[in-house]
Amino acid sequence: MPLSGAVDKAQGDSVFYRMYLSSKEKGDMEAAMENAAIFLESMDTSFVSQAASALAIELSEYLEDNFKFSKALQWRLLARKSQDISDLQVRAENEYRLARLYYRT
Structure with missing residues (x-):
C-alpha cells in the first residue's frame, strides 16, 4: 500500500510526514528516515495503523542496514502492534x- 495517502495525519505531526515524503522523492534517504522517525515518535502508540506500521518497518530496515540495531528493534516492535494474526506471512x-535484531543487540 502506498504510504503517501494511507497514513492518517492525526496520528503524528503531518509536517514531518510531508518532509519524509519530499526527502524520499528527492532520493535523500537519510533525511527521509530522520523525518519518518520524528513522525512516528509524535504518534500515539496505543494504536498503530497498518500504514504507520509499514513506515516503521521501512525505518527499521534502513536502520538495520546502517548497523543501528537497537533503534531498528524499537521500530520493529512498534510495527508488531498493528499486525493482524490473519496475515501470518507478514x-x-x-x-x-x-x-x-535481538540476537544482534
Missing part, C-alpha cells in the same frame, strides 16, 4: 527479523 517475517 507476521512470521516480522518475528524472524525481530529475533535477528
Whole structure:
C-alpha cells in the first residue's frame, strides 16, 4: 500500500510526514528516515495503523542496514502492534527479523 495517502495525519505531526515524503522523492534517504522517525515518535502508540506500521518497518530496515540495531528493534516492535494474526506471512517475517535484531543487540 502506498504510504503517501494511507497514513492518517492525526496520528503524528503531518509536517514531518510531508518532509519524509519530499526527502524520499528527492532520493535523500537519510533525511527521509530522520523525518519518518520524528513522525512516528509524535504518534500515539496505543494504536498503530497498518500504514504507520509499514513506515516503521521501512525505518527499521534502513536502520538495520546502517548497523543501528537497537533503534531498528524499537521500530520493529512498534510495527508488531498493528499486525493482524490473519496475515501470518507478514507476521512470521516480522518475528524472524525481530529475533535477528535481538540476537544482534
